[in-house]
Amino acid sequence: MGSGPQPGQVLDQALRMYAWHLRKVTKVRGAFRVQTEADTFALKPVRVKRQRLSFLQKVNTHLDDHNYTHVLPWLKAKNGERYYADETVAFYATPWFGAEWTPNASLSEKRIIQSLADLHRLTENAGFGTGGAEPQFKETVRRWNDQKEQVEHYAEKARKRTYPSPFDTAFLNHVDELVHAASFALNGLKRLSEYDARKPFRRVFCHRRIHRHNLLVLGDDWKWIDFDHGGWDVPMKDLALFFQRFPPKGETPPEILESWLKAYEATLPLSPREKQWFCIFIAYPDRVIKWLNRYYGHDGSVNELFYVQELEQEIRCFQQLKQFAKHVWPKKREKRQKVSTP
Template identity: 25%
Template sequence: MEQEAVKKVIEENYPIRVIEVVKLKNIYKVICPNEQYCLKTIKYNFGHFFFIISAMKHLYENNFEGSIPIIKTIANKDYIEIKSCFAYLIPWKEARIGNYDNILDIISAAEVLAKLHIKSRGFKVTENMNPRIGWFKWIETFRTRKDEILDFKKRILDKDIKSEFDYMYLVEIEQEVLRAERAISNLLSSEYVQIMEKHIKTNGFCHHDFAHHNLLFADKKIYVIDFDYCILDTHLHDLASLILRSLKNGRWNIKGAEMILNKYSSINEVEEEEIPVIAAFMEFPQDFWQVGIQYYWEKHPWGEEFFINKLSKILDDREDKQEFVGELRKYKMGG
């Protein structure tokens, strides 16, 4: 049994007695006589995995209050190998997850994110790390993704029998490619490169998946978990994503963005010239591209109805989002 094998590996590597192991997605809840732990597995190459746990340790050692300490093995290591994966053990937190439908949670998230970015500064990349790197790459990444949307079009046209999703997606491609080109143009006309030259000197990193379910409210703190997508990049990447996650699905309004920006900026200052960069990042049709990747390249078996519903939500939201992005681009910090 899988759980028994995991239990055995844990007891061989940590000075704990395990009563039960419960698998929950890509983690294991480890139940012991007097405490509980979380064993997090990651199926990356060692260099990438080592970068992730090194970033987590950097935050903890820098006294980031949202950190959960990694528990050392009997051999004084930060990780173990298990089932062709690497894994680390942390204390289990009985908590509620964040809720981006709740304005108080959103403001708290902005505060924690700003503190995370400040505490990430001074991170040293070593030779045995293989990190994701986003510095200076947004323009090229957006161009590549625009070309991938055009590849989805070719795949649709090459089909003898087209699905309902194919027809829905195909009819929107031209408009979304124009939106992508507009985002690229706006990024090029911003001070993106100059800002990256300034930000890269801080040697910081981004969480890169600051979703509500990666925030644990417990012990009168907010713990940040799941650094699997951690990336070396400007903090504006995470900040733009938080605004996007908080306001999508019909909640686009400049007042909501203002609250997030003001809270974040009260801890980690947002400069005037950075606003157009955030706006351009949000303008790119990332969700339209992503559902195409999932359907045409990754071929996830989620069913036609799932993809149709997902695409419908994206299309219903896009005009309000575009109007919001136009407003945000002209927004003046403190104005």
């Protein structure tokens, strides 16, 4: 939908659609906090077409019908619609709720991951029609291959420097481990993708952008938000993202990670092949590579100490997850589709 609508276009159309009497509007990340005389709402502009919004609204309604309490309902407008979309403007609105989750919140990670499992369980085999894009495994294989080559390029660049920076040194100390992990994950994903083509893994509705920014907390309640990229996918995708993005800074004991996985599987057990896929995803150094891209792709001076600290933190997290993947890798594997452990 191009570069997206201007804020004034969205607000003007929303005022007509919801009959709001405005008091104040504030931009908060990718949404507007709309305070009216009666209440406060979140207005979310999106760059998707009507068919996509229709699909997402059906998912939202399905979850509400099945008493899933961890998503926000889309508001119904004067005309009965729960979203708006034309050639230039698309949006939906929800009640305003809480604040972003932080590790200091009283809400435990185990309860959060249980709600993720419930989301997947309730949408397995649900019929929502078209609009929920299927996972692009070949695209992930291509992206991972490009990233592995980029890591090797960064290493070559760092080695050629007469005076390596502290970041270069920290990176080169671990480059062999990173390349090996990326190669393992890439080869494993290729094999499991081939298996999926013959005997597809189950699909559920996945958020696909699991992140603490997309989890709001209010007291003892919480809501997942920003499902704009959601669609049919393997449940391991969301699960792996949770493990990569929710661990607190510092070392996370393996028994904590194992308790998270058990909490998820209490609701939605994974098959051995699904668990292999999960292990491959968490053993891939995605977040480390993002920091490499930020540093080596940055023009001009950088805060060297900050970048080194962030890189070392992400490397520690990656190493923890890699060890955890080895620990939970299924012991029984079919001989015809054997994938080595990480």
